[in-house]
Amino acid sequence: MQLRTIAAVGAALLLTGCSAADDETIRFATLPVTDDPAEEAPGQAIAELLADETGQEVSVIDAPTYSAVIESVRAGHEDFAVMSGFPSAMAVNTGEVDALLSWPGREGPASRCIVLQDSPLRSLEDITPEHTVAFADPASSSGYFMPVYALDQAGLTQGEDYQVLFSGGHDRSQLALKSGDADVSCTAAEFVDKAGEGSFYFPFDKGETRVIGESPAQPVSVAVIGSQHMSQQKRETLLAALPEVFADDNHDQLGSTGSSIPAGVDPLIEPGREHFQTLVDVAEVAGVDISDLK
Known part of the structure; x- marks a missing residue:
């Protein structure tokens, strides 16, 4: 893991072994989201904004996987992490981390299943074991998890009631449909x-x-998960500061994280586990393993 520390004044500081136990330091884990050394990772921007908002030192750890991020928060090594809907739902569902904030997904269905206009298929229920369904990628939320759930709700089990084609991308799924594959x-x-x-x-x-079926909406696009080991004072500090950090005015500065948060929508504060239940149900049907998420 790569460790970075940002003071409230923006200067980089090296962490020592004792500083991890210092409750004045806000610690959070993030995933590297870019291989471009010239592009600043969102974690750095979050840390700087949070340090400015709280006046406290903020340290950042780049973890290699979602599993590592979740474990670091669960164990209390880090105070919080920012993640997309499915990994945050799976983390909260353990009962060992809390959701501090969440933002909704786009309104309407997350996924649609389509056929060519002259197809005899009129609904998902018309699909038979002879038909092939194209999905983008086995780690895609809208291109696999959500539509597999919609098919399951229509009484169709993958591998039994239809054939699966992983095309390699949303665009390739459309090309597979157009070509007859x-x-x-x-x-x-x-x-x-x-x-x-x-x-x-x-x-x-x-x-x-034509559209022959739709998935439910994705109730969570982005969430902040928090450690159950942090002090109540630190928790209250984060609950007050993080909505300001992720405000619309900062979205450009937050890069890919900012673009994932819906504009003009206030976060839900301390949502309960039930808020994530749809995603948990979808993950179970789709056989999602946290180690498969990217």
């Missing part, structure tokens, strides 16, 4: 709305395809 393409709902726009991700004109 797949009978159904299940993809992110927003891509289907791009029909007729010449989109790379949806190379169809309006009227070329």
